[in-house]
């Protein structure tokens with residue numbers, strides 16, 4: 021069985037759904053297969069795996085980026101629960117600069133989203149005790165960590181009231197005051 025590949029509204033951001041093999045015990049799925057994912061257009065190598073757990077629904081993490089030359093591409097999946105995952109194009113001179121795309125990722129739908137460097141990333145949990153696993157193409161560099169206010173990009177978050185956010189995310193700069201470091205020659 022092949023990977024299901026789906027484009028999004030933003031060039032370069034794609035969804036990948038690997039097959040799941042069920043039996044009486046439960047299921048098995050290859051969540052990363054270098055040969056098949058590279059054939060789908062993803063990079064060959066990732067340098068860091070992340071795992072975040074959010075206790076409550078309506079937790080919002082983002083909108084984050086890591087500035088060049090430490091920019092991160094991310095392959096994101098939700099291994100438990102459900103999230104509304106968002107990418108915002110911040111590649112200067114992109115015809116979709118400032119545009120966003122959202123995809124529901126969940127344990128049930130097995131969907132993964134590939135977000136190349138040059139995009140903001142964030143997600144809203146839709147269930148309690150949600151776990152997100154994602155691969156990054158560059159290690160974490162705290163000094164290059166950037167954050168944009170989650171409510172400043174015109175995103176229609178399916179909120180259940182004021183979201184749970186970190187202090188960092190709750191005091192971030194607005195997109196209108198942001199100057200993207202993702203220069204055209206990088207893409």
Ligand SMILES: Cc1cn([C@H]2C[C@H](O)[C@@H](COP(=O)(O)OP(=O)(O)O[C@H]3O[C@H](C)C(=O)[C@H](O)[C@H]3O)O2)c(=O)[nH]c1=O
Nearest residue numbers: 070072081082084085094141142143159160161186188
């Ligand atoms: C991202 C990261 C964080 N940390 C440490 C730094 C803090 O002490 C703690 C929590 O970090 P932060 O509040 O930035 O975690 P999130 O709010 O989940 O941020 C992530 O969420 C959005 C959705 C993303 O796409 C990024 O991967 C990342 O920014 O983990 C590390 O040690 N390594 C890391 O790679």
